[in-house]
Amino acid sequence: MATRVRPSSKRCAVIGGSGFLGRHLVEKLLDRGYSVSVFDIRQSYELPGVTFHQGDLCNKQALLLALKDVSLVFHCASPAPASDDRALFERVNIQGTQTVIQACIEAGVQKLVLTSSASVVFEGADIKNGREDLPYAKNPIDYYTETKIEQEKLVLKACDKQKGFLTVAIRPHGIFGPRDPQLVPILVDTARRGKMKFIIGDGTNLVDFTFVENVVHGHVLAAEHLKPDSPICGKPYHITNDEPVRFWDFMSDVLVGLGYAAPRYHLPYTLVYGLALLLWLLSLILRPLISFKPTFTPMRVALAGTHHYYSCKRAKEDLGYKPVVSLKEGIARTVQSYPHLRHGA
Numbered sequence: 001m002a003t004r005v006r007p008s009s010k011r012c013a014v015i016g017g018s019g020f021l022g023r024h025l026v027e028k029l030l031d032r033g034y035s036v037s038v039f040d041i042r043q044s045y046e047l048p049g050v051t052f053h054q055g056d057l058c059n060k061q062a063l064l065l066a067l068k069d070v071s072l073v074f075h076c077a078s079p080a081p082a083s084d085d086r087a088l089f090e091r092v093n094i095q096g097t098q099t100v101i102q103a104c105i106e107a108g109v110q111k112l113v114l115t116s117s118a119s120v121v122f123e124g125a126d127i128k129n130g131r132e133d134l135p136y137a138k139n140p141i142d143y144y145t146e147t148k149i150e151q152e153k154l155v156l157k158a159c160d161k162q163k164g165f166l167t168v169a170i171r172p173h174g175i176f177g178p179r180d181p182q183l184v185p186i187l188v189d190t191a192r193r194g195k196m197k198f199i200i201g202d203g204t205n206l207v208d209f210t211f212v213e214n215v216v217h218g219h220v221l222a223a224e225h226l227k228p229d230s231p232i233c234g235k236p237y238h239i240t241n242d243e244p245v246r247f248w249d250f251m252s253d254v255l256v257g258l259g260y261a262a263p264r265y266h267l268p269y270t271l272v273y274g275l276a277l278l279l280w281l282l283s284l285i286l287r288p289l290i291s292f293k294p295t296f297t298p299m300r301v302a303l304a305g306t307h308h309y310y311s312c313k314r315a316k317e318d319l320g321y322k323p324v325v326s327l328k329e330g331i332a333r334t335v336q337s338y339p340h341l342r343h344g345a
């Protein structure tokens, strides 16, 4: 009689492993002695110990090949928020995540760790020290957030101790660090176009930004604590730097570190938000004729002008989480890693 080989607990797959967070996670997993399969729509690097599977996560057969003999899966793939493409977000984040869950169950995967986002509870109003039991946003500001909510619900609902399939979701906020393709590059691009002179609102709003290595640390802790008798099964966990900072101080530190001037002039929040909404509607109406992407989207303005920081108490208690890199050190390492984005480079 053929016996089913139980996948090695040190064999894992990272869906979205070619991306910013995914690659940092892969590097940490290799350091910790895991062998890693990366499944991604693109291959962006090569590393000893990593097997690449190029494919779309909406394709179950392609996924099944990558999940063979894998016991632990990290799902950190998503279209970029800036794409603002509703159909793409629904296909990848919702239908694709359903496919990931089915493929994991069929392949005998035991643990699935989802990269969700703290923004699943954010709808433009202030959040101060928000806990995981805040309700999901009823009116999410953009399609990205709308589909991240559905994605998280699907993954957490799929947790089934009887069947031996355990799930958990990590909710980071504002990830930054070396190789980040959005926060620092968009910020510098905006500064180079002379649009980072303004502070939206009074500039005192506190926000969480999370150095990528802390996000990775949270994922690894979650994977290693995910056991049938652990309290973390089927739950979401905030993972941040646990050092809320003024949004505009963080932006200024990065800009000044790269040789640009810090924003100085204040603009009223409601005015900028209204304009951003108008521009977004205009871009939607004109989309069949011309394509333009406004820099100041309603979501970016809301993120820039409100308080939104989250409690990591649950992660500290259940996972023993503690950030491994401080905000100051994270900013310094990030700034240093972008010589090509320095002023005048």
Ligand SMILES: NC(=O)c1ccc[n+]([C@@H]2O[C@H](COP(=O)([O-])OP(=O)(O)OC[C@H]3O[C@@H](n4cnc5c(N)ncnc54)[C@H](O)[C@@H]3O)[C@@H](O)[C@H]2O)c1
Pocket: 015, 016, 017, 018, 019, 020, 021, 022, 039, 040, 041, 042, 055, 056, 057, 058, 075, 076, 077, 078, 079, 080, 092, 096, 115, 116, 117, 118, 148, 171, 172, 173, 174, 175, 176, 181
């Ligand atoms: N960057 C942040 O600030 C932030 C904050 C909170 C949560 N997150 C979440 O973290 C995860 C990783 O984000 P990131 O910043 O590393 O983004 P990223 O764009 O660098 O990485 C995403 C990866 O997913 C891959 N991908 C996209 N569609 C795919 C598909 N159909 N099939 C297979 N692969 C596909 C991309 O090729 C890319 O390599 C995402 O789920 C994102 O929602 C990011």
Ligand SMILES: CC(C)CCC[C@@H](C)[C@H]1CC[C@H]2C3=C(CC[C@]12C)[C@@]1(C)CC[C@H](O)[C@@H](C(=O)O)[C@@H]1CC3
Pocket: 081, 117, 118, 119, 120, 172, 173, 174, 175, 182, 183, 186, 187, 190, 295, 296, 299, 300, 301, 303, 304
């Ligand atoms: C144009 C200016 C007002 C601001 C320029 C900087 C912005 C590009 C970034 C500042 C905060 C960032 C951020 C994200 C994208 C880039 C910023 C808007 C996310 C929306 C990316 C997706 C994540 O899931 C969100 C999260 O929940 O952490 C990010 C929130 C912060």
